[in-house]
Amino acid sequence: MVSIEPLIIAGKTFIATSVSLPKTTLLTISNDKGYIMCGALDVGLLNNKLVDRKIIAGRAVGVKTIDQLLHAPLESVTVEAETLGITVGMIGKDALLKMS
Numbered sequence: 001m002v003s004i005e006p007l008i009i010a011g012k013t014f015i016a017t018s019v020s021l022p023k024t025t026l027l028t029i030s031n032d033k034g035y036i037m038c039g040a041l042d043v044g045l046l047n048n049k050l051v052d053r054k055i056i057a058g059r060a061v062g063v064k065t066i067d068q069l070l071h072a073p074l075e076s077v078t079v080e081a082e083t084l085g086i087t088v089g090m091i092g093k094d095a096l097l098k099m100s
Contacts, residue, residue: 009093012100016066027069029092034081034099036074036092038063043076054080058095
């Protein structure tokens with residue numbers, strides 16, 4: 001099952017996406033600038049192989065719901081996300097607001 005829902009944070013609109021797969025769920029919250037995602041995100045790939053794309057993204061691990069993703073500390077972030085002040089340890093919701 002795929003779920004795509006608007007999500008309003010401090011008056012800013014984001015898109016929350018959940019994809020149910022066998023034994024796991026992929027979770028993302030995004031806007032037109034960047035996104036945060038569950039542990040399936042490969043930040044190393046984005047920073048090393050796709051660095052020229054300047055992707056703004058962060059990764060939280062151990063999350064199973066969109067609400068958990070919003071409140072979990074980010075385990076890793078892209079170099080481009082760091083330029084916006086998004087840091088490892090920042091909770092997802094705060095990182096998203098820096099992307100808005």
